[in-house]
Amino acid sequence: MKILVTGKGGREHAIITALRESAPDTKIFAYPGSDAISEIATRVEAKDLLDLVAFMQREKVDLCVAGEEAYLVKDRGLANLCAEAGIPCWGPVKEAAQLEASKAFAKHFLKRHNIPTAAFSIAHTKHEALRAITTYPVVLKFDGLAAGKGVAVCQTEAEAVAFLDEVFTSRTFGEGDMIVEECLTGPEISIFASVCDGSYHILMPARDYKRIGDNDQGANTGGMGAVASRQLADAALLEQIEETIVKPTVAGLQKDGLKYRGFLYFGIMLTPTGPQVLEYNCRFGDPEAEAVLPMVRGDFAYYLLAGAQGTLKRDLVHFVDGWSVCVILASAGYPASSRNGDVISGLDGVNGARVFHCGTRKGEIGFETNGGRVLAVVSQGATREEARGKAYEAAQGISFDGLQRRSDIAKMHFE
Incomplete structure (x- = not known):
């Protein structure tokens, strides 16, 4: 089998790693990829999406996996172009990807299908x-x-x-435009589902940490860490989320004629009156993907292929018990800016953890910073405390000038 994954960050590094581990003989391409990703996949050069699809046709690629959201809505849409070329794509068509690309579209969708969400208005x-x-x-x-x-x-x-x-x-x-929205209160949870037309499969839940500083202080970021475990949501809560949010979302997509095959992220606030949707993402979350995907077992590659072809085969994958903790190492100036070119040391000495590259490049003497979020250090354990301890122990062995790291990932919200 041949698979192409679009994107270049830590999420895509995690996706490609999970694909590689589930199907070692698979030929994996990455567009545009990164220097770190090139160690486990072949990078592809293409001047635009049409050129990329032409490459996939020439190489007889069996499956395209959409990692990064931008390609789903760029130009005519990655999934749309793949469909025209007869290439199965795990990622929704451009029309359905508006759930993430336009928050106004998402809010109107939620309201139209009676899915609980905060009150809102739209300002121009x-x-x-x-x-x-x-x-x-x-x-x-x-x-x-x-x-x-x-x-x-x-x-x-x-x-x-x-x-x-x-x-x-x-x-x-x-x-x-701007959405002005009621401020909800309560703990947040990230729910991921694989959606294939009218079918869905709820995956392992997670929780991420958006603010740059400890105790959720400071500026908002793309995510400074995450924790994943089936213990984040008990059976009763998951059933409530499924019945009031996931099921009506999938039914709404069908009713609106929006073809959806791919991951769907539900950002949910657990309010005193019940779960409410904060946002949709039309792909795996980041950095939640780095925490969740090391917990997947089974035939992940064929699971995605079957889904892209129109059949959701839930029995092909499962998630192990325990906890997974992801700690992000960010560069100087992030999130207002980022500093590139700082040499990273300690990568060779990491034990008991995985390191996914979010924003790095190969320099003259090794990897160096090349973005705001630089590395995701991830570890698993039977307990949250064990996973957290291993992740932070590994993270402390990595250094570069200007490094920023929260100290309360998988601790805040639990104590």
């Missing part, structure tokens, strides 16, 4: 957004892809004005 200008805010705290969401950074929980008017200036004045995230 800074003035409209300020007028729509009636109380604080308030959640402001940019209506578009923003690498996990287009959301602000504003406690005061000053914070709201600052974020609105980013969106409407500086256009930090590009052109787009």
